[in-house]
Amino acid sequence: MRSRKSPVLRTIDVARRTGYSVQQVRNLERDGVLPPVPRTGTGYRAYDASHLGSALAYRALASGTGPVEAKRIMRAVHTRSGADPLALLDAAHARLHTERRELALARKAAGLISGELIGDVRPSDAMGISELAGALGVRPSTLRHWEDEGLVTPPRSSPRGPRRYLPDDVRDARIVHQLRLSGYRVATLRALMPELRRTRRWEEVTSALAARDVSIDARSRALLDSAVALSTLLAPTGTLAAGTPVPGAPEDTPA
DSSP: OBOTTOOOBOHHHHHHHHTOOHHHHHHHHHTTSSOOOOBOTTSBBOBOHHHHHHHHHHHHHHHHHOHHHHHHHHHHHHHOSSSOHHHHHHHHHHHHHHHHHHHHHHHHHHHHTTTSOOSOOOGGGOEEHHHHHHHHTOOHHHHHHHHHTTSSOOOBSSTTSOBEEOHHHHHHHHHHHHHHHTTOOHHHHHHHHHHHHHOSSHHHHHHHHHHHHHHHHHHHHHHHHHHHHHHHHHSOOOOBOTTOOOTTOOOOOBO
8 A cells, every 4th residue: 555655665675675685575565465566657666665564564474473374464464354464463472372381381391300211211111001000000091091192102013912111101101190190281291292202301301492482582572573564554544546657756677
């Protein structure tokens, strides 16, 4: 949308001010991230402040939500039909809030189970299902349920063969048992256990959780950075119809 007082910008101007290449700016136009771009009487693109603001808003959004969702939000901003851009933005903030909550649970879990061995387990620690259930003080059916949920997955020699919990499986079962006793839900453990399996030392667990914290903060700040530009784009303003030739506009390259 073009304000009658907006200065006319060339593709190279938008590229320089946003940090994109000229081709990337045109790709943003093609993908609906930018509003429709008017042309001069000789067919050259003529951008204005709304296109610059859209490119900057998308850049911040893409850092906060990823490019796919950022494009969806920007298209909703420009079309004002279908998805509500404010609702999409609220959902992005809600997802970050959920990630923060899960990260807090993971930190608490790391503290609760820091005494459990992750490496250096002994081959003699392997057990059958009855042995492990007895060692943990749970029913064999509980271990089967954890297996169905993907929390502890012991190998079998055949589809109907007996379960044999190898040392890593015993470790996983001990961790799951302790976290369940601490009130962790199965759904939360489904997300947490793969992360714990990928690490072999508690220093790695702590480092991975810290990196996740930094990532969430960065994405949250990026969403905050996008707010001003989005607010301006969503505010009602006087506009000039897209596609209207702009007399005297500087030329860059023809479409």
